[in-house]
Amino acid sequence: MKASQRFRPMAAGAAAVLALGLAACGNGPPAASGSSSSSGGGCSAGTAGVNLGSAAVKVAATDQLQFSPSSSSAKVGQIVQWDNSGTVLHNITFDSQPCLTDSSFQPGGKWQIKFTVAGTYAYHCTIHPGMDGSLTVS
Numbered sequence: 001m002k003a004s005q006r007f008r009p010m011a012a013g014a015a016a017v018l019a020l021g022l023a024a025c026g027n028g029p030p031a032a033s034g035s036s037s038s039s040g041g042g043c044s045a046g047t048a049g050v051n052l053g054s055a056a057v058k059v060a061a062t063d064q065l066q067f068s069p070s071s072s073s074a075k076v077g078q079i080v081q082w083d084n085s086g087t088v089l090h091n092i093t094f095d096s097q098p099c100l101t102d103s104s105f106q107p108g109g110k111w112q113i114k115f116t117v118a119g120t121y122a123y124h125c126t127i128h129p130g131m132d133g134s135l136t137v138s
Contacts, residue, residue, distance in 0.1 A: 046115040048100045055081030055112060059133060061090040061105060061125070067133035074137050076118055082111045090131070095122045 056078035060068045063086035074080050082092055082105065090105040102111040105125075115121075115137040125131035 045097045045100060045117045045119070045121070046113050048102070048111070048113045050110060050112060052079050052112040052114050055079045057081070057135075058083060059135075060085055061088075061092070061131075062086055063088050065125075065128040065131045067123075067125075067131060070132065071134045072136070074115060074135060076115055076137055078137075079112050079114045080135060084109045089127060090125045091127055092123055093126050095124070097121060 057072050057074045057080045059072055059080065059082045061082055061084045062068055065088070067082075072080065082102070084090055084105050084107055087107050089107065092102045092105055092111055094100050100113050100121075102109075105111060115135075118137050121135045121137065123133050123135070
């Protein structure tokens, strides 16, 4: 048996796994800072962007690699704002709502979300393990 014949089934299997992986990825990467993503594309919890209005709740992303406060509360319809007042790049990655994620939260940047659905939303910074937060919307 030739070497090319032995590896052909493995190559076909690898191609199938790759195709399934790409299909499971959804609509591509999350929206970056400066762009706005709405509730389209499977996002049902709210609208995210940089200029949604006056914030009722503010959370700081700090140079001490923390969200402060780490736990916050808001009401449906209120705007929650994350501020990166430090010098370190962060991101805001929601565990259950990737469409609300800010993938590149630059120093000096702001990120806002207007939540339309009550619930508890866990988020974290994937750049800094252990930098976690939680928001309860009622």
